[in-house]
Amino acid sequence: MGLLNALRLRGLFVKLVLMFVIVGFSALLLVSMVMSQFSSSRNESSIRDFLNGLDRQQLNALATGVDPRDRNACNALASKIFWNTVQAGIKGVSDFGVMFSDFYSGRLQVQIVDSQGLLCATLPEATPLLTKAMTEARQSPQPIPVYRDDEDWAMVTPVSLPNAANTQALIGFHYWSQWQLYDEIASATVYDYIRTFILIGSMGASVAALFVWRLYRRIKRATNAADQWADGDLRARIKDGSKDEFGRLVERFNNMADAISKSFDMQKALAISVERNRIARDLHDTAKQRSFVLGLKLTELEYEAQGHAPLLPTVESARRLADHLQQDLENVVSGFNLPAIADFGLYETLLRSVGDLLSGSGIQWSINWPQDTRDAFDSAPETAQELLMIMHEAVANALRHAQCHAIRIECKPGPRWHWNISDDGQGFDIGSAPFGMGLSNMRWRANTLPGGIITITSQPSGTSVDVSFKPPAAM
Structure with missing residues (x-):
């Protein structure tokens, strides 16, 4: 039963889980965007280092004795340079071999060129971006120019050939955003650790910050209401419309304040009623009884004054005043002794x-x-x-x-x-x-x-x- 209560959609547990999922996906998206930018820059640096590190003496040795103006010989030389580059990439860059199949879509190409233009190239044809890069690289003074198209980029490095003047091999590489290249397997593991740490840390910190902030606001409202109760203002209420465990606790506290307020009102009314009854009893047992005795004495005096005509009006007036006093006291006692409303x-x-x-x-x-x-x-x-x-x-x-x-x-x-x-x-x-x-x-x-x-x-x-x-x- 406790598990079912914990899993209800309005429970704090479910709210925390949902918040973790939402924030986690948001953090994952944000981290992925940041890492994508970081990976692109890092991979660009890795490919540049790889192309700069090609063994040009070995490539020159492949071209020794080859006439690049001979179509067949030119194609064979381009193919040898292509495979030499692939072997170097497999040794120096992890995942290079896994992505080797993508090179057959024209993302890695070797062209043999001279001052007159293109002599031959490996198949298949280069991608449009790589074709543009290879064409512009023939005239570019940069050793390894970079050509961009949104998140994709292409890089071309020239290798001078010894057999003829102004003859060179252009090695072009087209990077696209789906690739993930790492220089070494060990560095790839460290990279994964860093990315995982950043992801988990951002998720945990975001969830904790949002959850604590929201809970703090609710607790602050409850604290303010409790302070008002402590000051005697039982009309204050905790404003919380949630139906989770904390919301139900708030509802119970509000009900408790209502009950205490009503109890205080009833006690106050009862105290007033008790005090009125006490005053009524005191008046009844003292002033009212004495006024009654005073009325009797004045009645006796009125009877005795029958033989003294000058005194008779004064005695009669005093007796009437005593009667009025007794009636007034009767009215006051009756008013104070009202039945208790409580x-x-x-x-x-x-x-x-x-x-x-x-x-x-x-x-x-x-x-x-x-x-x-x-x-x-x-x-x-x-x-x-x-x-x-x-x-x-x-x-x-x-x-x-x-x-x-x-x-x-x-x-x-x-x-x-x-x-x-x-x-x-x-x-x-x-x-x-x-x-x-x-x-x-x-x-x-x-x-x-x-x-x-x-x-x-x-x-x-x-x-x-x-x-x-x-x-x-x-x-």
């Missing part, structure tokens, strides 16, 4: 909070929220908490001031979501209303939402608080 979700928390807040008030209430979007805030507990507190403040204001009979809460999904709390109460003049902490808190909470905007409208038929914001990330 435990129940925003929709269920709404039901419990509104039910507790309006219990015994006689006010009818309803929540209109599409069923398929009720879990949208599970991944955004901070947004949910702010919306819950805006709702609580708006409902509490309606309960205390609006003298309403019904309260309606709506959540409307769309390009921008809307969170609306409306009542059918007596309304108020927004322009002249004191800008208290309640309205200020609602505006502040709305501004903390993504793209949050709060709009408050009021008329004699009721008040509406509308908060619009960007959709939660889950949607």
Whole structure:
């Protein structure tokens, strides 16, 4: 199973092999082009040295007593010089014998010439390039001129003959790119070693450089994201679209960051809920109880003050203030003691909070929220908490001031979501209303939402608080 995973086309192993093959062929092509140029220059030098090294005394001895103007004698002399040259080449240049068959295609020729022109030549006829070279060599002052045609070249060396003035043998050699000539077998082995070393070295270095460079870039992106995570920014993600082993590892790290971020959000929401419950308990066990006792004492004092008419209005006013204080503390404790969103979700928390807040008030209430979007805030507990507190403040204001009979809460999904709390109460003049902490808190909470905007409208038929914001990330 491990072998099958390693051989999958998207695996690093296969990518490395494919890269090695591609780079290897590219390096082979490049090295071949370089070596071709090097071989051509080297072979040119080898043939020049070979022709310069011909035993001219031996060739002159072959021509002794031969009249080159005699057609048959001329042909025989040209043939002897041809074979003498071949034997010298077989001894001095390796692979010369292997390529000997190509000489029958006119790539090696001997011509006997004098001042009048060509006397005779070996068969078969020379190649066009070699023919041109032999013709121009008759007038060239160079000892061994070179004639080129793209990658092919021809070289001709003259050998003076002793029998007649201005009579000489022209030995012409046509090199073409398919030939591989080496001076000695030993030097050929060293040449192969050098070429193989260059080829393998270039392939290995190219593959290592490309592979390490690409892997370094991917690791660098992962390192940058990890540094951002360490700084507390869990929104950072490693960008890697590959599906190989490293890509799957990156995907797991991104999923881990998502899980940690969600866990931190849940822990934060839970910590807020725990702290609110603690404050609620402390207020309930201290200030609320003392305000209740204070109300009882003022009630007793009001009863005792029945016989003291001047004191009675002051005592009644103090008792009413105590009742208001106790109701305010009740509202505060109820607000702080909101059910935990992390435990129940925003929709269920709404039901419990509104039910507790309006219990015994006689006010009818309803929540209109599409069923398929009720879990949208599970991944955004901070947004949910702010919306819950805006709702609580708006409902509490309606309960205390609006003298309403019904309260309606709506959540409307769309390009921008809307969170609306409306009542059918007596309304108020927004322009002249004191800008208290309640309205200020609602505006502040709305501004903390993504793209949050709060709009408050009021008329004699009721008040509406509308908060619009960007959709939660889950949607």
